[in-house]
Amino acid sequence: MTDLLHLENKSVSWHSYLTGVLYYFKEICPENLSGFDCIFVSEIPIGSGVSSSAALECGFAKGLKELFNLKISDEEITLICQKAEHNFVGTKCGIMDQYAVINGKANHFLLLDCQTIKSSLIQANLDGYQLILLNTNVSHNLSTSEYNKRTQECKSALEKINIAYPEYKFLCDVPAEVIKNYKNQLLVNEYKRALYVFRRK
Template sequence: MSTMNESFAALFGHAPDGCFAAPGRVNLIGEHTDYNDGYVLPFAIDRVARIAVKIRHSAEPRTLRVASTMGGDVIEVDLGTLVAEDVTPWARYIAGVFWAFEQKGFTLPGADILLDSTVPIGAGLSSSAAIECSVALALNEMLHLGLGREELVLLCQNAENNFVGAPTGTLDQSASLLSTADHALFLDCRTRESRQVNLPLEAEGLQILVIDTRVSHAHDSGGYKELVEACTRGARELGVPALRDVGPERLPEAKQRLHPDIYRRVRHIVTENQRVLDTIEQLDASGPAAIGDLLLASHASMRDDFGISCEELDLAVDAAMAAGALGARMTGGGFGGSAIALVESSQAQAVSERVLKDFAEAGYTTPEIFAVVPGPGAQKL
């Protein structure tokens, strides 16, 4: 952390009080089910957003100053008149957490924050939640605010939904704050109950490769909001609080009652919830090598029913499978981003080379491919 501390001192003229980190995540399975009160199975990855923080207790007015190791000017935000539109877009994920704490009745002092992140932006690995969760944990611990991690999940979701303007569920923040190493996190998004599910990749001679297509996506774009609206409409027309309450047995009825476009979105959510439960059953009974077919079925559902894949993601999945992957799927919100491939460790290089070859032949941007392991949640460094 010495380089981070030195950069902080050079920018702000004093040393930080502390440094914190929160991870990005891979969603193993369970896509777009979170805001439908459903089930998800993410895990934290070993790529993190790190922040160095100095609390400025005596400074008036209450000013938040933020900077990034990626460069650019120091951004100043008046905490007394905090409005999202007045904040540089990337800094909204930091300022939004201050806003969300104030919404809960906390009056926060000013602060200086330097951000450094190894979570690829726009890759569907939740770089935004990693930033939010690192800031929330830092403020909660440094100011002794006393919130539990489950409360911080909801606080960060509030920041993303109502300050940044992205209508996401709690999947990303839960993975970043609640995960433990070598486990996936099974989360019931209605009850917010969770449990750790053993995911011993290294012990089983397996890896999960992330294939970042370099096709950027953003949760605050119109496409994501339209999907949320389609799911809400489907639940309303089926007379249930959320699509979580629609079981597979109701799909024939739903097909008769709903517009075809709405029905396809509903079918994805219903079948994806079941795939999450089936994946956990397979992991508990047989280990991660047994879940490949479920990953493939999830990708097909997102491609054909939910409509959130793209040519690059489909090629990544097809190329990985052709090279011997056990299973593969797109992961994250869609409209670009990343795919994941479950591979035997001995096949990782061959899978990577085949994906790179097929992307080059198709004339697509060269993807970034790297292995991830299930890591711990947010922590003080």
């Protein structure tokens, strides 16, 4: 049971995702929420790299919107769910998983620009092909993995480059030539992260 009047996160658990969503919903529309019962049923394997946390957050948020007839946009829901994961779970994730859960469409690919938060749907013609999803029973938790460390390494690399090149807002904007010139000024992992981001464009 969660007390809507005293939302806090004493320890990180699966319900931290929900507590975070509730917390930020209350910031936006504090007068509109009241007590409710909530039951979850899911066949999505937890911690298997198929965005189960984003599905939980966004499904819960959409349910709150419908239950209390809240005037809140899908974009706001996406950002709320990301903030919940950042601040109540401790995973400094991007926006991709939450955005895909909210905006995805059956039989379509979703092309997302994370800089502008603009996307387009592309018809998926998979005739003659099948997508197979295997449960390897290997579980991972981004909040306790190297994920946050790698995020910080990317941030640190950009901050150092920005001293001389403030025009680059995102690491993926920095040309490879500039990154290579910083090889001796960046820590080994910072350099590797920066070069990897560029090559993935």
